[in-house]
Amino acid sequence: xKMKLFAVLTVSIxxxxxxxxxxxxxxxxxxxxxxxxxxxxxxxxxxxxxxxFNAAKAVLTKDGTLVSETTQHPSGARVxxxxxxxxxxxxxxxxxxxxxxxxxxxxxxxAGGSDINLVAQLNxxxxxxxxxx
Numbered sequence: 482x483k484m485k486l487f488a489v490l491t492v493s494i495x496x497x498x499x500x501x502x503x504x505x506x507x508x509x510x511x512x513x514x515x516x517x518x519x520x521x522x523x524x525x526x527x528x529x530x531x532x533x534f535n536a537a538k539a540v541l542t543k544d545g546t547l548v549s550e551t552t553q554h555p556s557g558a559r560v561x562x563x564x565x566x567x568x569x570x571x572x573x574x575x576x577x578x579x580x581x582x583x584x585x586x587x588x589x590x591x592a593g594g595s596d597i598n599l600v601a602q603l604n605x606x607x608x609x610x611x612x613x614x
Contacts, residue, residue, distance in 0.1 A: 519587050
């Protein structure tokens, strides 16, 4: 009896530790696994925010579906949201300096887990899209 109680208690503690919330670049909370790496940042010099944002939208459209775009975000960033391989993807583009633009890409599975491999692939494709212009 004590072993079953201990097992149930252990599983309950483990499950409560693995569930939680994460925020997307638009600062909206979502249920999912917290404390996992789900985003990458890249910086592009000599590229305007407009060019990088258009490249990100083109990649999301090519690989999946562009769901929405926010150009008037309070932080000054432009955010594109899409679905790629049934994953929720957010691409945030913001100016860092006069000639430096930062891109943050975040992807989550339907269950709220991280898909860092998809993030890396999208990061590469955005860079290639900028080079082909």
